[in-house]
Amino acid sequence: MAVDLQSSSAFAIAQRRFDAAADVLGLSDNTRRLLREVKRELTVHFPVHHDDGSVRLYTGYRVQHNINRGPAKGGIRYSPDVTLDLVKALAMLMTWKCSVVGIPYGGAKGGVIVDPAALSNHELEHLTRRYATEIALLIGPEKDIPAPDLGTTPQVMAWIMDTVSMHAGHSVTASVTGKPTDVGGSEGRQEAAGRGVTYLTLEALKYLHVGEETPTVAVQGFGQVGSSTARLLREAGLRVVAVSDSRGGVHNPKGLDLAALEEHRKFRGCVSGFKKADDIAGAELLELPVTVLVPAATEQQITERNADRVRARLITEAANAAISPDADSILHERGVFLVPDILANAGGVVVSYFEWVQDLQAFFWEEEEINTKLHHVITRAFYEVLHASVNKRIDMRIAAYVLAVQRVANATTVRGIYP
Numbered sequence: 001m002a003v004d005l006q007s008s009s010a011f012a013i014a015q016r017r018f019d020a021a022a023d024v025l026g027l028s029d030n031t032r033r034l035l036r037e038v039k040r041e042l043t044v045h046f047p048v049h050h051d052d053g054s055v056r057l058y059t060g061y062r063v064q065h066n067i068n069r070g071p072a073k074g075g076i077r078y079s080p081d082v083t084l085d086l087v088k089a090l091a092m093l094m095t096w097k098c099s100v101v102g103i104p105y106g107g108a109k110g111g112v113i114v115d116p117a118a119l120s121n122h123e124l125e126h127l128t129r130r131y132a133t134e135i136a137l138l139i140g141p142e143k144d145i146p147a148p149d150l151g152t153t154p155q156v157m158a159w160i161m162d163t164v165s166m167h168a169g170h171s172v173t174a175s176v177t178g179k180p181t182d183v184g185g186s187e188g189r190q191e192a193a194g195r196g197v198t199y200l201t202l203e204a205l206k207y208l209h210v211g212e213e214t215p216t217v218a219v220q221g222f223g224q225v226g227s228s229t230a231r232l233l234r235e236a237g238l239r240v241v242a243v244s245d246s247r248g249g250v251h252n253p254k255g256l257d258l259a260a261l262e263e264h265r266k267f268r269g270c271v272s273g274f275k276k277a278d279d280i281a282g283a284e285l286l287e288l289p290v291t292v293l294v295p296a297a298t299e300q301q302i303t304e305r306n307a308d309r310v311r312a313r314l315i316t317e318a319a320n321a322a323i324s325p326d327a328d329s330i331l332h333e334r335g336v337f338l339v340p341d342i343l344a345n346a347g348g349v350v351v352s353y354f355e356w357v358q359d360l361q362a363f364f365w366e367e368e369e370i371n372t373k374l375h376h377v378i379t380r381a382f383y384e385v386l387h388a389s390v391n392k393r394i395d396m397r398i399a400a401y402v403l404a405v406q407r408v409a410n411a412t413t414v415r416g417i418y419p
């Protein structure tokens, strides 16, 4: 489900969260004005030849929110729900995400209004190459490095890298991340976001001194992030009792057999109807009495309408903007501990950063080394956010924003942009 643009736009929500952090920091009006806007927004319209001989016009975007700490970084989304407003919001989120985990990037996002499932492979490749050509003036290893997001894949990244390389006359592997390993992709990138969610969930449980012998978990969304999170948390000894996708959920209080469920999903195309569990409605999953809830689907899933019915002790917000600002306050008052999105799902961009570094130095690391480095970066960020939260008596979301915004503001000041 897309963000409800009627009540408040995605970008307005992103600015509202920024304003809360700017208030805590007492940011100057000049810095505040600069950071609450995006730096560049490009809209492109381009034709694509379809297999039936028709030519259709598509619209895409690339937005850079801020580049004061380094080149812009952010995914490309293919979805009918893409709007410029949403892309601006997600670009801003990327600035804070890169900053909170301390990697030297600014924030960007891109998108094309298209349902990729409705295109043939040939049409998808043609669309991708045209879009990449249109945004080529903005992207590149030193300027802006795209990655996959909803609706885009390692194959799409390989086509973008090839298009940029054809224009340059040589292979520019560092121009995108999330590529297949055959063309400079990194080991561990596919499940990096889920691995980061897992490390942070385990760290938060340690901090909370959760007494249960086997903490229980519900995961909303069984895609790339949700399914790897479920599997890795299960491997860490937690009991995954419920998962869902866009068609509904399944629940077994004794724990789900995830390998069998994966087989079932491949066969049926969804998790519902799994015979070793009960079917539940998607909304019901969010209200189960579990230790950990992981929303790993899409935006605005926990709002003021259902936040008071959430019974989890901990929420690791794997999906971007899964929780609305009003729900934040309700959950905080009810004592639900939150690992907010810009920290929770940063594992993806951290390993993207490792991929870019490996491409630039043309020297590749083993997966074990990548996972160890990811653990170090993400755990350090968790404790920095936690300390800010405890010391300043602010919730984890605002604490993450305060740290992230402070670093970008410092870079802005020290560069003399707004002294």
Ligand code: NAD
Pocket (backbone or CB within 6 Å): 001, 149, 150, 151, 193, 220, 221, 222, 223, 224, 225, 226, 244, 245, 246, 247, 282, 296, 297, 298, 299, 318, 319, 320, 345, 346, 348, 349
């Ligand atoms: P995906 O497309 O692989 O999976 C999304 C899953 O959510 C699917 O199972 C889909 O059926 C399900 N879903 C959609 N709407 C739902 C609903 N209303 N209720 C329940 N399930 C629903 O996407 P993904 O890559 O796993 O990304 C999930 C979220 O994580 C997105 O917000 C994305 O921006 C964010 N994220 C992903 C990465 C990454 O590396 N993949 C990195 C950072 C953040």
